[in-house]
Amino acid sequence: MSGEHRFDDEKLRIPSPAFRGMLGLSRRAGRVLAGTAQVCDAVRAARKPALVLIDADASEKTKSKLWGLCHAHGVPYLTLKADGLLGEMLGRGSEIVTCAVTDDAMAKRLCDLCTEPAASGNTDAAPQ
Secondary structure, eight states, X not given: OOSSOOOOGXXXXXXXXXXXXXXXXXXXXXXXXXXXHXXXXXXXXXXXXXXXXXXXXXXXXXXXXXXXXXXXXXOOEEEEOOTTOHHHHTTSOTTOOEEEEOOHHHHHHHHHTEEOOOOOOOOSSOOO
């Protein structure tokens, strides 16, 4: 049995158009830590972030590492189907695939601005 965690696809979310503005506001307010190293350090710290955002286009190794850390330290996280644009939403380069939001109210609002993707057609049931 491998020591790696299986990535939790059930938390995949699609950011709404207002999400980009709220994330930018959070960044300008100094409530966002960007980059895998900063996020990992914040999750391990005594003052935990309110929410971790992970781009679904991040590598499996990065997603597994962050999922394991968040799960072990009790930090909520969302995986965004952002098509690799999380870093650009933060005004940074496309190499940024994760960030941590440190403000509880902003984290709650960002969660509210994400929707679950529609189920990809059930092929088990035949139309009648």
